[in-house]
Amino acid sequence: MNIIPKSIQDLVDELSKLPGVGSKTAQRLTFYLLRSSDNDINELGNSVLNLKKDIKICSTCCNFTDNDPCIICSSQNRDKGIICVVGEPLDVVAFEKTDFTGLYHVLGGVISPVEGVGPDDLYIKKLIDRIKKDKISEVILATNPNLEGETTALYLQKLIQPLGIKITRIARGLPVGGDLEYADEVTLTRSLEGRREY
Amino acid sequence: MNIIPKSIQDLVDELSKLPGVGSKTAQRLTFYLLRSSDNDINELGNSVLNLKKDIKICSTCCNFTDNDPCIICSSQNRDKGIICVVGEPLDVVAFEKTDFTGLYHVLGGVISPVEGVGPDDLYIKKLIDRIKKDKISEVILATNPNLEGETTALYLQKLIQPLGIKITRIARGLPVGGDLEYADEVTLTRSLEGRREY
Numbered sequence: 012m013n014i015i016p017k018s019i020q021d022l023v024d025e026l027s028k029l030p031g032v033g034s035k036t037a038q039r040l041t042f043y044l045l046r047s048s049d050n051d052i053n054e055l056g057n058s059v060l061n062l063k064k065d066i067k068i069c070s071t072c073c074n075f076t077d078n079d080p081c082i083i084c085s086s087q088n089r090d091k092g093i094i095c096v097v098g099e100p101l102d103v104v105a106f107e108k109t110d111f112t113g114l115y116h117v118l119g120g121v122i123s124p125v126e127g128v129g130p131d132d133l134y135i136k137k138l139i140d141r142i143k144k145d146k147i148s149e150v151i152l153a154t155n156p157n158l159e160g161e162t163t164a165l166y167l168q169k170l171i172q173p174l175g176i177k178i179t180r181i182a183r184g185l186p187v188g189g190d191l192e193y194a195d196e197v198t199l200t201r202s203l204e205g206r207r208e209y
Numbered sequence: 210m211n212i213i214p215k216s217i218q219d220l221v222d223e224l225s226k227l228p229g230v231g232s233k234t235a236q237r238l239t240f241y242l243l244r245s246s247d248n249d250i251n252e253l254g255n256s257v258l259n260l261k262k263d264i265k266i267c268s269t270c271c272n273f274t275d276n277d278p279c280i281i282c283s284s285q286n287r288d289k290g291i292i293c294v295v296g297e298p299l300d301v302v303a304f305e306k307t308d309f310t311g312l313y314h315v316l317g318g319v320i321s322p323v324e325g326v327g328p329d330d331l332y333i334k335k336l337i338d339r340i341k342k343d344k345i346s347e348v349i350l351a352t353n354p355n356l357e358g359e360t361t362a363l364y365l366q367k368l369i370q371p372l373g374i375k376i377t378r379i380a381r382g383l384p385v386g387g388d389l390e391y392a393d394e395v396t397l398t399r400s401l402e403g404r405r406e407y
Contacts, residue, residue, distance in 0.1 A: 014305050016275040018263055022256040028249070030241055036229070042299050043228055044260055045273060051226070052260060058220040059254035062242055065216055075243060077214040101240050107212050 019045070071141065073117040073134040075100045089114055092148040096138065096167065098155060106153065113151070116141065121159040122166055130166060138167075142174055149177040156183045156201075217243070269339065271315045271332040273298045287312055290346040294336060294365065296353060304351070311349070314339065319357040320364055328364060336365075340372055347375040354381045354399075 013020065019041055026037035044052055068074070069081035076082070083089060083103075093113030097103060098121045106115070118133040142150065152167055154160035164180055171178055184202035185194055194202075211218065217239055224235035242250055266272070267279035274280070281287060281301075291311030295301060296319045304313070316331040340348065350365055352358035366376050382400035383392055392400075 014280055015302065016264060016273060018256075018259050018261070018275065019273065022260050025253045025256045028253075029238055031234070031237070038299060038302065039229070040227055041260070042297070044257070045264065045298075049261065052257060055223040055226075056254050056257035058216075058223045059242070059250060059257060061216050062220050062239070062250060063216070063247065066214055066243065075214060075217065077216065082212055099240070100243075101236060104213065104236065 072115050073119060073137060074103055074115060083115060088112070092146060093151065094138070094141070094147055094149075095151045095153050097153050098160065098163070102153065102155075113149075118154070118163065121154055121163040123159045133163075135167070135170070139170065139174075142171060142176065147176055149179060151179050151181065153181045156181075270313050271317060271335060272301055272313060281313060286310070290344060291349065292336070292339070292345055292347075293349045293351050295351050296358065296361070300351065311347075316352070316361070319352055319361040321357045331361075333365070333368070337368065337372075340369060340374065345374055347377060350376065350378045354379075 015023070022041045022044070023034065023037045026032055026040055027034050029037075032040075044055070065077040066075050067077070067079055069076045069079055069084055071080045071084040074081055074083070078085070090113045094116050095106060095111060095113055096116045096118065097106070098118050100117055103115050103117060116134070116138045118135065118138070120128050120133055122128060122130055122133070141147070150167075150171055152164040154163045168178055168180075182205050183198065184205050185191065185198060191199070213221070220239045220242070221232065221235045224230055224238055225232050227235075230238075242253070263275040264273050265275070265277055267274045267277055267282055269278045269282040272279050272281070276283070288311045292314050293304060293309060293311055294314045294316065295304070296316050298315055301313050301315060314332070314336045316333065316336070318326050318331055320326060320328060320331070339345070348365075348369055350362040352361045362378055366378075369376055380403050381396065382403050383389065383396060389397070
């Protein structure tokens, strides 16, 4: 006997599909919403429905945007000579919390044979075209420091090298506030390799 | 400079309001949805909007339901002499995974002076009326074993006692699969007090 009313079970099922949301969490969220005001529920529901409405891909950097070119690509206050290459749009959000003032290029993923993602599935050709066309002085490869990210960075490095511009890779080492004791040996090795003089 | 498009930021803001969902999680969920199909997004959005549409409060047990009386109160296969009193609708879902075949009564919360919830804010009068009207042989007080839950159980016990029916409280002790070593002293004390002969 399913004692949960259909409209409640429907939302539990939909929320369970989200990453990191199990059935218990989905139930908890749903019953929280049941106690929320109609206004709050409508705002959440409409936000979901309107999410993609005005969203397109920036024709320059391939990030999500509501205006093409996006606010970063069209800004007059950015250093147009540096491109920071990242895997996902969320990585741009993360870098925007730093002092970085250059431009970005979103690959839309990373090379991953396991998940069947090859170079042609990513916005790599657009990146190369951009480097050739605009006056780019440096490309920062800022994919994640994991297997797929390193593979993608290496692939891009070989592809961009013939163009004769400066290519850098973000530093890998101990995270600030981290603890030597708990660091893995690969991270420690990288932190030694990447050491700098005072 | 807010680089996140408005429709994306709107959903991040709405999701951040949910319990246990911080801004990072809200961002991750939103960008996950941006990569989902329009169909998946519409199903989630409409599930939220339709959540409360057919939901009412059961006039007998005060649980959420789409039909009044609810599927449990109107069932012919339940033991109508036992009422299990719980705080929240989700507690009914939890007990329904056990072999319990009696009825429920949902209080709609627990007595909590800190949050300004008194006995009059709960469905307590309805419970008393129900006990007086129907032939109830036992009331199981199944509020949470925390301060508010125990207070509420004690309050109900004093209120129901004059009616001369059996009142029980769910057992408190070590959770099955638990570890003595990590149990707190209050739980251990309860497990001794509640010990039973083989």
